[in-house]
Amino acid sequence: MKIPKAPPPFAKLLQDAITANRLPSIMGLTREPLAPNDYVHWSKLRHLTPPSGFTSEEWWTAVKLQRMGATKPLTLPDKQGNPFLFSVPDLVQKELHQIDVGAGRSLGIPEPITNPQTRDHYLIRSLIEEAITSSQLEGAVTTREVAKEMIRSGRPPRDTSERMILNNYLTMQRISQLKKEPLSPTMVFGIHKLVTNNTLDDPAAAGRLRRPEEIRVVGDDFGAVFHEPPPAAELESRLQAMCDFANAKTPAYFLHPAIRAIILHFWLAYDHPFVDGNGRTARALFYWAMLHEGYWLFEFISISNILRKAPVQYGLSFLHSETDDNDLTYFIVAQTNVIRRAIDELHSYIDHKTTEVRQVEAQLRALNLFNHRQANLIRHALKHPYQEYTIAGHGKSHNVVYQTARTDLLDLNTRRVLEQKRRGKKMVFSAPRDLTERLKNMETEVQV
Numbered sequence: 001m002k003i004p005k006a007p008p009p010f011a012k013l014l015q016d017a018i019t020a021n022r023l024p025s026i027m028g029l030t031r032e033p034l035a036p037n038d039y040v041h042w043s044k045l046r047h048l049t050p051p052s053g054f055t056s057e058e059w060w061t062a063v064k065l066q067r068m069g070a071t072k073p074l075t076l077p078d079k080q081g082n083p084f085l086f087s088v089p090d091l092v093q094k095e096l097h098q099i100d101v102g103a104g105r106s107l108g109i110p111e112p113i114t115n116p117q118t119r120d121h122y123l124i125r126s127l128i129e130e131a132i133t134s135s136q137l138e139g140a141v142t143t144r145e146v147a148k149e150m151i152r153s154g155r156p157p158r159d160t161s162e163r164m165i166l167n168n169y170l171t172m173q174r175i176s177q178l179k180k181e182p183l184s185p186t187m188v189f190g191i192h193k194l195v196t197n198n199t200l201d202d203p204a205a206a207g208r209l210r211r212p213e214e215i216r217v218v219g220d221d222f223g224a225v226f227h228e229p230p231p232a233a234e235l236e237s238r239l240q241a242m243c244d245f246a247n248a249k250t251p252a253y254f255l256h257p258a259i260r261a262i263i264l265h266f267w268l269a270y271d272h273p274f275v276d277g278n279g280r281t282a283r284a285l286f287y288w289a290m291l292h293e294g295y296w297l298f299e300f301i302s303i304s305n306i307l308r309k310a311p312v313q314y315g316l317s318f319l320h321s322e323t324d325d326n327d328l329t330y331f332i333v334a335q336t337n338v339i340r341r342a343i344d345e346l347h348s349y350i351d352h353k354t355t356e357v358r359q360v361e362a363q364l365r366a367l368n369l370f371n372h373r374q375a376n377l378i379r380h381a382l383k384h385p386y387q388e389y390t391i392a393g394h395g396k397s398h399n400v401v402y403q404t405a406r407t408d409l410l411d412l413n414t415r416r417v418l419e420q421k422r423r424g425k426k427m428v429f430s431a432p433r434d435l436t437e438r439l440k441n442m443e444t445e446v447q448v
Contacts, residue, residue, distance in 0.1 A: 003226060004316060006323040007042035013061045022058060029054065029062035037091050039333045041320045071327070075241060075250040076267050078326055079230050086328040088259070095336035099258050102343040103290075103297040122350070124397055126300040128152075130287075131169035133304035137311060138279050140164045152393035163199050164280075171195050171284050176299055179291035183246040185239050188268075191284050196277040205275040209235045214275050226319060229272035242267045246289060261289035262335040266328060269318065301346050306338045314338075369442060370417075373398045374408050378417060378439070381431035389418070389429045 017023040029051060040048075042060055050059035070087040077083055088096075132140075132147045140161035147165045150157060157163040171194045178187060193207030200206055205214075212232045230238060244250050246264050255263075265286040272278050283304060290298040307314045317334035321327055370378065377394065381387060395405030409429050412418040416438060418429040432438065 004041055004043035004319050004323055005046070007060060007064075007325075008057060010061070010064050010325065013057055013064075017058065017061055026054075026058050026062045027065070029059070030066045034059070034063050034066055037089075039089060039091065039329055041324060041330060043320075067327070067329070071329075072253065073251070074263065074328065075245055076263070076270070076328075078270075078322075079228070082326060084321070084326040084328045086259070086263070086332055088256070089329065089333070092259075092329075092333055092336050095340045096256055096258055098340045099295075099336065099343065102340070102347065103295050103301065122300050124399065126302055126346075127169055127172045130172055130302040130304055131165050133302060133308045134168050134280055134283055135161065135164040136308055137304055137314075138164065138277075149393075152396050153390055154392045154396060160199055163197070167195050167197050167199065168280060168284075171280075172287065175284055175288050176291065178288060183243045183285070183288065183292075185236075185243060188239065188243070188281070188285070191288075192274055192277055192281045195280045195284065196274075200276055202275070206277075209239070209273050210275050226315070227270075227272070227322065229270065235271060235273045238271050239273060242271070246285070257293035257295070258290070258336065258339065259332060261286050261293070262332050262339075263328060264289050265335065266318070266321070266331050270322075297343070297346070301339075301342045303335075303338055303342045306342050306345070370412075371408070373400065373405075374412055374417075377408070377412070378431075378435075381418075381435060387430065391427060 014023075017026050034051075045060060045063070046056045048056075050056050054062075067087060070089070071085040072087070073083040073085055075083070128148055128151050131151070132144055142159075142161045142165070147162065149155075150162055151166065151169055157166050171191060174191070174194055181187065189207040196206045210232055214232070217228050241250075242264070245267065246260070248255075248260070265282045268282040268285055269278055274281065286303070287298055313334060317331045320330035324330065373394070376398070377389060381389075389409065391402060391406045391409055394400075394409055395402055398405070409418060409427075410420075413420045413429060416432070417435065419432050420427060420429050422428070
């Protein structure tokens with residue numbers, strides 16, 4: 001990722017326009033929509049064709065004048081004490097509407113999530129998905145199947161990557177428990193400690209602010225510095241200001257809850273208050289903010305899965321905001337798009353699974369002979385014929401106690417739907433090769 005070219009200083013552009021008697025013409029440009037509707041940065045706009053009769057610099061001056069009239073200041077200051085600013089352009093308004101409709105209190109909520117018999121399955125899936133992809137964004141290296149197997153089976157992590165994923169999984173569970181509480185420095189420290197447990201070079205750095213000697217400059221392997229956070233001496237007061245913002249004590253005007261959550265995400269990432277784990281902590285705080293404001297569908301949504309597919313755009317949205325006069329709108333534009341896509345992905349996944357289940361159930365009426373947990377396992381086994389199942393893994397997948405999970409699997413073994421064997425002291429279950437035929441025979445027997 002390259003650092004984007006910073007725009008020319010606006011004061012100089014304005015002075016040049018006045019000196020050349022071009023300001024009236026430039027002001028005339030501001031009466032119409034000027035830039036592409038993706039809230040383009042100077043690093044891109046300077047390569048585009050400006051309006052006829054204007055230079056790229058004059059075009060940018062008009063764009064800035066137009067944007068400045070819609071911006072509001074935030075209580076988040078940069079390292080020099082200047083406030084970050086933001087606006088809510090039309091493309092963000094559109095995304096916010098989709099977020100409210102797709103993840104609000106009651107509108108558009110898929111039936112499998114409101115159904116107590118199936119919601120735990122989707123909850124566990126989303127927790128695992130977010131745990132894996134959030135860790136991968138920070139460098140964790142392992143396959144999805146191995147990570148899922150670790151979480152579902154309950155086995156201890158074997159390396160730092162697996163430990164990062166397990167930490168994220170436990171953190172997301174904890175966030176759900178904390179969603180009704182106001183944010184406090186103590187809560188932030190607790191979240192960071194969970195995220196970084198047994199992954200730091202200095203274990204004592206978990207759950208505390210970085211110290212002056214622990215200089216954290218965010219860059220790449222080639223020496224390019226992308227971000228130099230505020231000095232350690234300011235972190236305590238900045239953290240309290242961030243919590244006040246998260247709890248809606250500031251600013252003194254209405255802020256859409258999703259925008260507040262996005263800015264909270266940016267705030268912690270900008271301050272970079274910890275030795276490591278800042279990105280994962282920032283995303284965890286975003287989830288807390290959305291759940292705190294009543295967007296309960298976010299228990300089932302993974303934004304990191306979307307961010308992982310375009311990590312450069314994620315990084316650029318930070319840099320665009322920093323390089324263009326603290327205009328946080330760039331990050332807001334990027335993140336509202338990510339959130340909406342994550343909601344769409346969840347709805348698509350549920351639609352796909354619902355269709356798939358209906359097709360299977362239309363063919364296999366014998367599934368009515370099983371409880372919903374057993375039926376879900378059978379559906380999974382039909383698509384993954386070599387998968388092995390354990391009592392602990394089945395219990396974790398459906399959020400039930402050990403005895404309930406044990407009863408489910410032993411019953412399936414008794415009815416010849418699963419085969420049982422021992423691996424050491426552990427019971428392991430797998431589907432027989434002729435599972436489909438056995439289920440069809442059960443269906444025939446039911447019909448008779």
